Structure formats: C-alpha cells, structure tokens
Amino acid sequence: MDQVRTEETPGLDRRDMLKAATASIVGVASMAGLSVHANAEPARHKKWGMVIDLQRCILCRACTIACKQENKTPPGMLYNPVLEEETGEYPKPVRVWFPRPCNHCDKPACMPSCPNDAILKREDGIVYIDPDKCGGAQECIKACPYEVPLFDTGSNYHEGHGAWNEIASPELGLMQVPGKRITANQARKCSFCLHKQDESGNYVSLPACAKTCMGKAIHFGDLNDPNGELQTLLKGRKYMRRLEDKGTAPNVYYLL
Amino acid sequence: MQPDDKKNTLSRKVFLKYAGMGAAAAALPPLVPGLARKALASIKTGQNYEKAQRIFSCCNQCGGQTGIECLVEGGRVVSIRPNNHNPNGFSNISTDFFANIEKEGAVMCPKGNAGLMTLYDPDRLQKPLRRTNPEKGIGIDPKWKEITWDEAYTEIANRLKKLRADSDAHKLLWFSEDHSFTHVQADFMKLFGSPNYSNHSNLCDTARKASFKMVMGDERPLMDAIQSKYILLFGWNPLSATKWAFLPRLMTRARENGAKLVVVDPNFSYTANKADEWVPIRPSTDGALALAMAHVIIRDKLYDETFIKEWTAGFDQFAAYVQDKTPQWAETITTVPAKTIEKIAHDFATTKPSLADVWSGPGQHCNAVQGGRAIACLNALTGSYDRPGTMVSPEKKGNKHIEWSADDTAAATLRMDRFDGLKSYPFGHKSGVYCESFARLAEGKGPYKPKMGIVVFQNLLMSVPGTKTVEAALKSLEFLVVNDTCLSETAQLADIVVPGTTYLERYDLNGHWVTWPVLGLRQPVVAPLFGQPTEYEFVAELGRRLGLKDKDGVEIFKMGHVSHQPIEDKKAWYEEWLSKELLEGEPKISLDELKALPGATWMSKTGTTYEKYAKPVSEEKVKAAITEGNVLFSKKKDGTKDKQIGILKDGKAVTGFQTPSGKVELFNAKLAEKKDADGVPVDPLPVYKPRQWAPDGQFPLYLINWKQASHTHSRSQNNAWLVEIGPNNPLLMNAATAAKMGLKDGDAVWVESKYGKMKSTLKVTAGIHPEVVGSQHGFGHWALGKIANGRGSFDGGLRPTKADPISGQALHKECCVKVSKA
Structure with a gap:
C-alpha cells in the first residue's frame, strides 16, 4: 500500500517525502506531456476504501473520538459511530458491533437526492458534500440507507469559553466560529479525511480513525490496487458489505 | 488468521440482521470506478495542521501514560496523535515493537483522543478559592x-508552619494521584516531617x-499476550x-496467532x-476455581515437572492442600460446571505457552490476596x-x-507511626x-488526631468506598487543601482549593509498563491556561515558604540539583x-537530551529479556555479597544486608525470584508468623475463604462495577466528547433475574444495600451472571462540572x-x- 503513509514519525518522513515527491514529479511531468514511467506501472485511478476487521475491533470507540478530534464536529455529531447489538441467551450471549464510517458508495443514494447537486463522487471514490453548494435540504439524510449524513444545526461546544472556538477544523479549512461556521444548517459526513490528501492525491497520513485504531482493525487504502493491502485482505477472508440489496455498492468492507 | 466457521456463521447471521442485509455474498469490488469523473477543483486538500509545532509527550487521561504527539498552532x-516512538501505544515486548511499529504505527484510546476537551474544559477551576461558610458537608454551599x-x-x-512549630x-495527611510528580510530594512530606504520604494505588x-x-x-x-497460546483471565x-x-x-x-482466550468474569x-x-462466575470465588x-493439573500430572523441581518451593504441601479441592467442590462455590x-x-496445562492473569475483578474483595495467589x-x-508467552517480570x-x-x-515527627496503620497490613503497599x-478519621480512632490534609488530583469522595465515612473523615480535619x-466533590469540602494543571501543561517522567526499560517524557505542550503554577511548583513554593531543608542544610525546593545554585524560577x-x-538513573542523560530523543522517549537497548531468574550473578557481586542460607544479598555502605540479588542453586549463584526462598513459592510456612490487619495469621497456603459479605434474603444480589474504554475512574465524566460515547452507566441485570423480579429494560430502579442506595436505570442483558448486578464506576457526579453532574449513578x-486486611486494597x-422498581 504505497499510497498511504502509515506514520508521521520523523524517521519515516524523509522516505515518505521522497515517495510523495516522486509522485508529484510524475504528476507534473504527465501534465507537461512528458512520458515518465518510473516502474512502467500502468496508470490507474485510485479508489479509496476501507476494510474493517471485525475480529480486531474491540468496541473502544477510539475511532469515533479520533474523528471528532480531527474534524472538530459539533455536539452529538459522530461521523464514525460504532453500532452495537446484543442477542443470545445466558450463558451464551452474542454481542456484535461495527464502526460505521461513510461507505463512499459507487452508487451513492445520497448523490441523486440532492436538489443542489452538492454531493460529488470524486474520481478517487470519495463521496463529498461540497459546503459551498449544500443548501441544507436534508434530502441526502433521508436518502442514505446507512444514516450517514447528519445535519449541522450550527451548535457548538463551550459557547463563551473561547478556546474551543478558536481551533481550526482542517476538514473545513476555516475557523469554527459559532453561528458563522460554513456548514451550519448543512449536511455533513465522513470524507475519509480528504484534507489529509496531498496535491497528488495521496494521503500524508491515515484518516484519523484508521490511525488511532487500538486493535488496528481499520485498514484504509486503494481498492483499485489488485496487490494492495485491501485486496489482499479481501482475498484471504470472508467479508461483507452493508445492505447490498440497496444497490449502493459500498466501499467499506467488513471482515468477519 | 481465518476465524473458525462456526463463529463466523453466528456473527454473520446477527450482523446481517443488524445491517438489514440480504444474504447476497459480496463480490470483489470492480477495479475500475464505475462513475464518470467529476473534477473538484474547489476542494482544498493538504490541510493537515502542517504549520503546527509538534511536541512529543505522554498522555495522562488515565494512569496509562501512552505516548502522544501534540500539535500546537497559535x-x-x-x-493529539499517537507517538510512534513510545511502545506504550504499541507493544509491551521489544521484538514486536521494533519489528512492526514502522509498518503499523502506534495507537491511542478514546480518552487520549479527547484530551483537548479536558484541557479546554470550561468548568476548569481558574483561581484559588477560599471557603467562607464554616459549615461543611455534601450539598452545603462552601x-x-x-x-x-x-x-x-x-x-x-x-x-x-504552625503544625511544625507545635x-x-x-x-498532616497527603493524598495524591500515583503516576504524576509523586517524588516531589513524597519528598515534601519527608522534609516537612510527616510519614503520611499516600497515593492512589491502594484504590x-x-x-x-x-x-x-x-x-x-x-x-x-505483565502478560506477554502476543506470544502466548493460551490466555486465561x-x-x-x-x-x-x-x-x-x-x-x-x-x-x-494473540487470537490471530492461534491463542485460545478464556475469560472468567461475572460480567460478559x-x-x-x-x-x-x-x-461466568460468582464474584470473589475465583480463588476456588483456580484451586x-x-x-486437576496435579491429579493428572499435567504440570511442568522440571520447573516445579528446579524453580518452585512448597509443591508437596500445595499438592496436599488441593487434593480435595475437586471441580465438584469448586462448582458449588463458583457456579462454574465441574466439566x-x-x-x-x-487446556491451560497442555497448551504452551500459557498464562493466567488476574486483576481488579477478584482483586477488590476481602479474600482477594489469597484468591489471586491461587x-x-x-x-x-x-x-x-x-518465559515468552507467559507472565513476564x-x-x-x-x-x-x-x-x-x-x-x-522533621525526623522527630517523621518517625511517628503512619496514621493509616500501614504496618499492620503484612503485604501493604x-x-x-x-x-x-478515612475510617479512623471518621471514628476518631488511630494513633493521633490528624489536623490537616492536602489532596492533589484525587476525588476521594467518589473514589473511596463509603461516601458518608469519607465525608465525615474530611470534615474532621481542621484544614483541608485541594489542588x-x-x-x-472532594474540593467542595476544602477550606482552600487551588487550580491544578492538566497533563498538557506540565512535566513528568513516566517509567512505562512494558517489559524492558522505557521512559517517556511528559512535557508542557502549552503553558498552564490560567497562569496557575503546576502541582510541583505549588509544592516547591510551599517548601520554600517553609524553608524546608535536608539534613545537610540544603534548601531542596530551591537549590538547583544539577547547577548547585539556588534557582528562583520554579x-x-x-x-x-x-x-x-535522569542523570543518576538508568538513562544517564539530561532533561534536554531526553526531549531531543525521538518521541521524547528513552529506552534501554537490551530489549525484553526472559528467564532472568536463571541468569548467573556475577562473580564480583557474589564475592561482595552476604549469604544467608542459600540466599545472597548485596551490602549497604555500612556493611549491613541490602537487596536480595540471588540464590545458590546447585552450587552456582543465579538471580532466582525475589521471594524469601528465591524460588516460586506455592507454600511458605513463615507467612503464618505474619498477622493481617484483623489479627489473623496469614495462611501459608493460598487457602480459599469466602468473602465476609454474602447475599442474604434481604440483599440477595452481588453488586460489582467495572471500567469501559470511554472513561477513567470518576474523573472523565465532564469531558464533552467522552460523554457522547459513554453517556451514563445503567445497571446491568440478567434477563432471567429481571423476569423473575418483574423488571424490564429501561426501568428506573432503586439499588439498595445496608449502607445506602442509588437510583439507576436498568439494562437487561444475557451478559451477566444471574446472581449479579453491576455498572460502570465513575458516574453520578454532583459537583465536578455541568456535563458530569446528574449523569448516571x-x-x-x-x-x-x-480495606482487604492483607494488602490494604x-x-x-x-x-x-x-x-x-423506583
């Protein structure tokens, strides 16, 4: 999985910077019409996705909070909650749970529902709500079978305290001033930490949930890489996606 | 790595139900995206706080001290992100850490991820406060x-000063957290002249x-889980x-590597x-199960004969004791079926390597020590x-x-007995x-009547059992200071409260609980938000105002201990x-040098070592040692006996174990010479005795409590993020028990013991022993902050x-x- 830096340690930086630098040289060269094929690897689109190993997920919800920390979401808004259910009878109870990021579907139900054409399926697979276009119609919230998009009412933590409101959200690229937040009265959701991509479209570090995951259950990477980590995991294990019958073709896979 | 099929089917079935899925198997995703390209020039990427200053440190959202990397901007x-240089966020075994950290990266728990909301909690105390209402008590406005x-x-x-003059x-009693700046507080007490420094560990x-x-x-x-094949908890x-x-x-x-995991716990x-x-087991009976x-292991000769012969003492006495401790005997005590x-x-004895570990579940009853010993x-x-895959020292x-x-x-009062009677606990900490x-304070007992208390980062009213006793105890002090x-809740009973600092505003050195020597630095990431002194500066200022000196007349709290010049700036x-x-310890580096190390983490190059007990003691040390029987001790400067350094085994000096015999002790006759705090001789064998307080007709259910990943003790419930994943602590009850009592999920209930009662919300589950109810500890605040107050029970x-009479737990x-039903 060469597209994602797993780490941000100084020890790794140089190598990864070189990697990133090579990637941009290739990019720039291609744009200039030059032919640079370092490894003669055929050009292909990336498709970012997740493979979540449920055997490794321990329901700590570090992912949920790491996401809040990264994206500075407002009160009650969890982009990546962990859903839980218990069944079974004593002494054989059965409890199952799974993290629920956005599925970044190939056929996202949210996208056609938007009257403002604010939801975009990017070339790299990421389904993105453009805050410049979202009119707060909330149709996507109704349309998504996974209950992923959430409505930002504009509320915030710690009104009057100051400090919280002066911390920038990298996701939005602006300061979160109560009442002035660009996403107030709009829909929001997980963007696979899109802001962590560099100019060449590679990730400078893993999405916050994957990075912090205590059981190392959340694998993030390029589903289009046939030899990449995600495809390798899917080849070796039983897996599933949520609500296949809805025809949304999710890009979050769960290893059972 | 493939999970077994049976388990898979089960999970899958439930998962499908929850996910609302059809039975269609997922196909491999297409390798070419099916949607047309949509250019999105407007999205700014690369905004990853790249201008931020990056400071490595250690967390203190709990006592775990995980390595962190803090990003500071403006x-x-x-x-706050994981620190890949600190093994505390990755592995407790050095080979695993070095081989895999680059590839996988370190982790952080939800509490660590919520550090910002602790630092910027609007309910933080900002200025010192003095009580003006002389009347003290829970619910009384100070x-x-x-x-x-x-x-x-x-x-x-x-x-x-008055205490000292008199x-x-x-x-003076001092209570503190047990992972932070303990040395400076303990030293203050010593130089002040009080033997009564205590900290959290015994809770x-x-x-x-x-x-x-x-x-x-x-x-x-510590359990070496990752290399184990059978883990029994x-x-x-x-x-x-x-x-x-x-x-x-x-x-x-460990599970992926094929280890079996068996968990004995009343709670699922x-x-x-x-x-x-x-x-599932009846609480406090784990010792009987182990016996x-x-x-069975001895009856069927499944034990490690060589290890027993070479490295243990008292096997015969132990074997004789467990001869009638049959599975049938244990079944009636524990409710665990004999089969x-x-x-x-x-399985435990025949799968190698295996390990058995125990923590606070059985560890907080009055029979905990002998149960844990079994x-x-x-x-x-x-x-x-x-050994690899076992319990490693x-x-x-x-x-x-x-x-x-x-x-x-100071020495004149320092030699007084400790107020808490620690010496009467034979394995007290x-x-x-x-x-x-607190029991002595409340009842006016003990060797003398304490007058003053200083409490640092401890919420005693909520963390010590028996709220009314703790309240009476704290009220009995003439003067109480809380930092x-x-x-x-505890601060509400103080005469003076001073604001403390969070872990992001101060220093500390953290010896990590991994198996090889690792030390992480906690350092101020930002200055204390309200200009308040850190806890160690608070202690130093008091030391200075009191003019505390050591025996050589050095003002310890003013003298620079490296420069040997007085330093004004604390x-x-x-x-x-x-x-x-650091310089006099193992790292032999200065603080600045530690800061400059990758991840501000020092570690010994030796890595994890095993079978340390079999390592020879150097000839030099043997020559200088004092020998008593088979046991070798190092010598103090004055020629008297110091630490146990080894034993003579087959004529050779080896490190051995740090027990009186230098071996693993299944029996120790000399224990009977020690009496516990109740005056009962300590049993030389790990004898099972039922705990004192058993259910009866009036109070028929066991009440237990536990931790969840979302919170730390009673201190994190005002964190705005953590309450979103851990909003409260319902009372769990077995479905059959609830049905018998006519209670249903979501009912408001009273939970009452002979000491008090609490109101709770019932959560009916298949995941708890039918004789047991329980909840997560730490909720039900009435003073901590706006978010915490009134939340949970x-x-x-x-x-x-x-306390347990052997260890003081x-x-x-x-x-x-x-x-x-309420």
Missing part, C-alpha cells in the same frame, strides 16, 4: 471567595500486587480497561466477548513465569528517586491504606530536578470504607444489594 493544542495565589500560599504555609507535622490493584509478590516476588508481572478486561494502549492490539493479535466484558469461552484447576473446570485446567500458583504449575529501570535525609526537626485512614483541575528548578533523576455510598466490589 498557542492552542489543535490535535460560599467560595476568590483569593490571590499569594493569599492561598500564605494561609496554607501558615497552617503548615511538633505536629505528622498530623486499584494492591491485592494483585500482594498475590504475585507472595508467589513469584514481583509486584507486577480472571476478572480482567484488557480490551476495555485499556490503561496501556497496547493491550487491544496484543490481545487481538468486551474481552469475554472476544474470547473462545466466557466463564480446583490446580487439583468446564476440568476442560480449562487441561491464580498466580497456576502459572507456577505450568512454568508460566518470565518487567525490567523497571528509569529515573532515580533521589533520597534526601530529613533534618532533625507504600501507597498506604486510604480506607483505614485539582475542577471543583470536584519551572527551571524542576527541570533540574528531573535532569538529576454513583455506587460509592453502597459500601463501607473497608479498597474493597470496591464487596457489596450486596436489593433492586426494586
């Missing part, structure tokens, strides 16, 4: 008046410490009590959920000590606590006995203090203020209740 902490720091210091110092210095795991100490001489062996939930952030990764990897914890087998396992006991005994003996039978080498000698004034302290970040003074501890008032789990 004077604000904007993000009528706080803001005072200056100088006023606070002056009043506290005057009180302290030869009453020992009447946590001192019974476990005593159990292992008795059997194998180490207070805290008694009342430990490492997947939720994620104190050390490496635990979930180690446990899940998330660790039990991941186990091959959950063994029956030992019976289950037979099976886990066989569990520790299981490892002795299978040779599961200090960590090498704890780090900073050195510099010894200062008290001057004559240096952290003291909180319960005995904390919030106006906690932060700079403490930096030298830490440098001195507080169970501290349902128990007496009582607080009995958080010994309680029986009745439950009725």
Whole structure:
C-alpha cells in the first residue's frame, strides 16, 4: 500500500517525502506531456476504501473520538459511530458491533437526492458534500440507507469559553466560529479525511480513525490496487458489505 | 488468521440482521470506478495542521501514560496523535515493537483522543478559592471567595508552619494521584516531617500486587499476550480497561496467532466477548476455581515437572492442600460446571505457552490476596513465569528517586507511626491504606488526631468506598487543601482549593509498563491556561515558604540539583530536578537530551529479556555479597544486608525470584508468623475463604462495577466528547433475574444495600451472571462540572470504607444489594 503513509514519525518522513515527491514529479511531468514511467506501472485511478476487521475491533470507540478530534464536529455529531447489538441467551450471549464510517458508495443514494447537486463522487471514490453548494435540504439524510449524513444545526461546544472556538477544523479549512461556521444548517459526513490528501492525491497520513485504531482493525487504502493491502485482505477472508440489496455498492468492507 | 466457521456463521447471521442485509455474498469490488469523473477543483486538500509545532509527550487521561504527539498552532493544542516512538501505544515486548511499529504505527484510546476537551474544559477551576461558610458537608454551599495565589500560599504555609512549630507535622495527611510528580510530594512530606504520604494505588490493584509478590516476588508481572497460546483471565478486561494502549492490539493479535482466550468474569466484558469461552462466575470465588484447576493439573500430572523441581518451593504441601479441592467442590462455590473446570485446567496445562492473569475483578474483595495467589500458583504449575508467552517480570529501570535525609526537626515527627496503620497490613503497599485512614478519621480512632490534609488530583469522595465515612473523615480535619483541575466533590469540602494543571501543561517522567526499560517524557505542550503554577511548583513554593531543608542544610525546593545554585524560577528548578533523576538513573542523560530523543522517549537497548531468574550473578557481586542460607544479598555502605540479588542453586549463584526462598513459592510456612490487619495469621497456603459479605434474603444480589474504554475512574465524566460515547452507566441485570423480579429494560430502579442506595436505570442483558448486578464506576457526579453532574449513578455510598486486611486494597466490589422498581 504505497499510497498511504502509515506514520508521521520523523524517521519515516524523509522516505515518505521522497515517495510523495516522486509522485508529484510524475504528476507534473504527465501534465507537461512528458512520458515518465518510473516502474512502467500502468496508470490507474485510485479508489479509496476501507476494510474493517471485525475480529480486531474491540468496541473502544477510539475511532469515533479520533474523528471528532480531527474534524472538530459539533455536539452529538459522530461521523464514525460504532453500532452495537446484543442477542443470545445466558450463558451464551452474542454481542456484535461495527464502526460505521461513510461507505463512499459507487452508487451513492445520497448523490441523486440532492436538489443542489452538492454531493460529488470524486474520481478517487470519495463521496463529498461540497459546503459551498449544500443548501441544507436534508434530502441526502433521508436518502442514505446507512444514516450517514447528519445535519449541522450550527451548535457548538463551550459557547463563551473561547478556546474551543478558536481551533481550526482542517476538514473545513476555516475557523469554527459559532453561528458563522460554513456548514451550519448543512449536511455533513465522513470524507475519509480528504484534507489529509496531498496535491497528488495521496494521503500524508491515515484518516484519523484508521490511525488511532487500538486493535488496528481499520485498514484504509486503494481498492483499485489488485496487490494492495485491501485486496489482499479481501482475498484471504470472508467479508461483507452493508445492505447490498440497496444497490449502493459500498466501499467499506467488513471482515468477519 | 481465518476465524473458525462456526463463529463466523453466528456473527454473520446477527450482523446481517443488524445491517438489514440480504444474504447476497459480496463480490470483489470492480477495479475500475464505475462513475464518470467529476473534477473538484474547489476542494482544498493538504490541510493537515502542517504549520503546527509538534511536541512529543505522554498522555495522562488515565494512569496509562501512552505516548502522544501534540500539535500546537497559535498557542492552542489543535490535535493529539499517537507517538510512534513510545511502545506504550504499541507493544509491551521489544521484538514486536521494533519489528512492526514502522509498518503499523502506534495507537491511542478514546480518552487520549479527547484530551483537548479536558484541557479546554470550561468548568476548569481558574483561581484559588477560599471557603467562607464554616459549615461543611455534601450539598452545603462552601460560599467560595476568590483569593490571590499569594493569599492561598500564605494561609496554607501558615497552617503548615504552625503544625511544625507545635511538633505536629505528622498530623498532616497527603493524598495524591500515583503516576504524576509523586517524588516531589513524597519528598515534601519527608522534609516537612510527616510519614503520611499516600497515593492512589491502594484504590486499584494492591491485592494483585500482594498475590504475585507472595508467589513469584514481583509486584507486577505483565502478560506477554502476543506470544502466548493460551490466555486465561480472571476478572480482567484488557480490551476495555485499556490503561496501556497496547493491550487491544496484543490481545487481538494473540487470537490471530492461534491463542485460545478464556475469560472468567461475572460480567460478559468486551474481552469475554472476544474470547473462545466466557466463564461466568460468582464474584470473589475465583480463588476456588483456580484451586480446583490446580487439583486437576496435579491429579493428572499435567504440570511442568522440571520447573516445579528446579524453580518452585512448597509443591508437596500445595499438592496436599488441593487434593480435595475437586471441580465438584469448586462448582458449588463458583457456579462454574465441574466439566468446564476440568476442560480449562487441561487446556491451560497442555497448551504452551500459557498464562493466567488476574486483576481488579477478584482483586477488590476481602479474600482477594489469597484468591489471586491461587491464580498466580497456576502459572507456577505450568512454568508460566518470565518465559515468552507467559507472565513476564518487567525490567523497571528509569529515573532515580533521589533520597534526601530529613533534618532533625522533621525526623522527630517523621518517625511517628503512619496514621493509616500501614504496618499492620503484612503485604501493604507504600501507597498506604486510604480506607483505614478515612475510617479512623471518621471514628476518631488511630494513633493521633490528624489536623490537616492536602489532596492533589484525587476525588476521594467518589473514589473511596463509603461516601458518608469519607465525608465525615474530611470534615474532621481542621484544614483541608485541594489542588485539582475542577471543583470536584472532594474540593467542595476544602477550606482552600487551588487550580491544578492538566497533563498538557506540565512535566513528568513516566517509567512505562512494558517489559524492558522505557521512559517517556511528559512535557508542557502549552503553558498552564490560567497562569496557575503546576502541582510541583505549588509544592516547591510551599517548601520554600517553609524553608524546608535536608539534613545537610540544603534548601531542596530551591537549590538547583544539577547547577548547585539556588534557582528562583520554579519551572527551571524542576527541570533540574528531573535532569538529576535522569542523570543518576538508568538513562544517564539530561532533561534536554531526553526531549531531543525521538518521541521524547528513552529506552534501554537490551530489549525484553526472559528467564532472568536463571541468569548467573556475577562473580564480583557474589564475592561482595552476604549469604544467608542459600540466599545472597548485596551490602549497604555500612556493611549491613541490602537487596536480595540471588540464590545458590546447585552450587552456582543465579538471580532466582525475589521471594524469601528465591524460588516460586506455592507454600511458605513463615507467612503464618505474619498477622493481617484483623489479627489473623496469614495462611501459608493460598487457602480459599469466602468473602465476609454474602447475599442474604434481604440483599440477595452481588453488586460489582467495572471500567469501559470511554472513561477513567470518576474523573472523565465532564469531558464533552467522552460523554457522547459513554453517556451514563445503567445497571446491568440478567434477563432471567429481571423476569423473575418483574423488571424490564429501561426501568428506573432503586439499588439498595445496608449502607445506602442509588437510583439507576436498568439494562437487561444475557451478559451477566444471574446472581449479579453491576455498572460502570465513575458516574453520578454532583459537583465536578455541568456535563458530569446528574449523569448516571454513583455506587460509592453502597459500601463501607473497608480495606482487604492483607494488602490494604479498597474493597470496591464487596457489596450486596436489593433492586426494586423506583
């Protein structure tokens, strides 16, 4: 999985910077019409996705909070909650749970529902709500079978305290001033930490949930890489996606 | 790595149901995206706080001290991320850490990820406060008046000066957290002249410490889970009590590597959920289960004969004792079926390497030490000590606590007995006995009447069992000072409260609980938000105002310990203090050098070592040693006996275990010479005795409590993010029990013991023993902050203020209740 830096340690930086630098040289060269094929690897689109190993997920919800920390979401808004259910009878109870990021579907139900054409399926697979276009119609919230998009009412933590409101959200690229937040009265959701991509479209570090995951259950990477980590995991294990019958073709896979 | 099919089917079935899925199997995703390209030039990428200053440090959202990397922008902490240079967030075994950290990266728990909301909590105390209402008690308004720091210091110092002038210095009690700046507080007490410095440990795991100490001489062996093939846990939930952030990764990897996991616990914890087998047990009877396992292992000769012969003492006496401790005997005590006991005994003894570990589940009842000892003996039978995949003795080498000698004034009161009666606990811990302290204070008992208390980052009212006793105890003191970040329940009983700092605003050195010597630096990431002194500066200022000196007349709290020049600036003074501890300790580097290390983490190059007990003692050391029987001791400067360094075995000097015989002890005749705090001789064998408080007709249910990954003790419930994943603590009850009582899920209920009651919300589950109810500890605040107050239920008032008589461990789990509809 060469597209994602797993780490941000100084020890790794140089190598990864070189990697990133090579990637941009290739990019720039291609744009200039030059032919640079370092490894003669055929050009292909990336498709970012997740493979979540449920055997490794321990329901700590570090992912949920790491996401809040990264994206500075407002009160009650969890982009990546962990859903839980218990069944079974004593002494054989059965409890199952799974993290629920956005599925970044190939056929996202949210996208056609938007009257403002604010939801975009990017070339790299990421389904993105453009805050410049979202009119707060909330149709996507109704349309998504996974209950992923959430409505930002504009509320915030710690009104009057100051400090919280002066911390920038990298996701939005602006300061979160109560009442002035660009996403107030709009829909929001997980963007696979899109802001962590560099100019060449590679990730400078893993999405916050994957990075912090205590059981190392959340694998993030390029589903289009046939030899990449995600495809390798899917080849070796039983897996599933949520609500296949809805025809949304999710890009979050769960290893059972 | 492939999970077994049966388990898969089950999970899949439930998962499908939850996910609302059809049965269609997922196909491999197409390798070419099916949607047309949509250019999105407007999206700005690469905004990853790249301008931020990056500072490596250690977390302190709990006592786990996981490595962190803090991003600071414009004077604000904007993000806290895992620190890949600190193994605390990755593995407790050096080979695993070095081989895999680059590839996988370190982790952090939810609490660590919520650090910003602790730092920027609007309910944080900002200024010193003085009580104006002389009447004290829960629910009584202290009528706080803001005072200056100088006023606070002056009043506290005057009180302290008077104690010293009256030869009453020992009447000062000090209670602190156990992971932060403990040395400077302990030293203050010593130089002031009070023997009564205590800290949190005896609320946590001192019974476990005593159990292992008795059997194998180490207070805290750590499980080498990742290399184990059979992990048997008694009342430990490492997947939720994620104190050390490496635990979930180690446990899940162990499973992938083929390890069997068996969890004995009355509660179906998330660790039990991941186990091959959950063994629900009647609380406090784990010792009986372990003895029956030992019976089976010995009966069927499944023990490690070589290890028993070479490295244990007292096998014959132990074998004789467990001869009648049959699985049938244990079944009636534990409710665990005899055939289950037979099976886990066989599997545990025949799968190599295996380990058995125990923590606070069985560890907080009055029979905890001997119960834990029986569990520790299981490892002795299978040779599961200090080998890969077993219970490993960590090498704890780090900073050195510099010894200062008290001057004559201090020495006069320092030699008084401790108020908490610690010496009457035969395996008491240096952290003291909180319960005995408060019970004595409340009842006016003890060797003298303490006058003043200083409490640093401890919420005693909520963390010590027996709220009313603790309240009466704190009220009995003439003057109480609390240093904390919030106006906690305990602070509400203080005369003066001063604002403390969070871990992002101060220094500390953290000897990590991994198996090889690793030390991480905590450092100020931002200056204290309200200009308040850090806790060590607070202590130093008091030391200065009192003019405290050591025996050689050195003003310890002013003298630079590296420069040997007085230092006015207290932060700079403490930096030298830490440098001195580092330079004289194992790292032999200064504080600045530690800061410059990758991840601000020092580690020994030796890595994890095993079978340390078999290592030879150097000839040089043997020559200089004092020998008593087969046991070798190093010599102090004055020629007297110092530390145990080894034993003579087959004519050779080897390190051995730190027990009186130098071997793992299944039996120790000399223990009977020691009496516990109740005056009962300590049993030479790990004898099972039922705990004192059993259910009866009036109070028929056991009440237990536990941790979840979302919160730390009673201190995190005002964190705005953490309450979104852990909003409250319902009372769990078995479905059959609830049905019998006519109760249903969501009912408001009263939970009542003979000491008090709490109102709770019922959660009906298949995941708890039918005789047991329980909830997560730490909720039900009434003072901590706007978010915490009134959230969930507080169970501290349902128990007496009582400690286990051998170790002094607080009995958080010994309680029986009745439950009725509210």
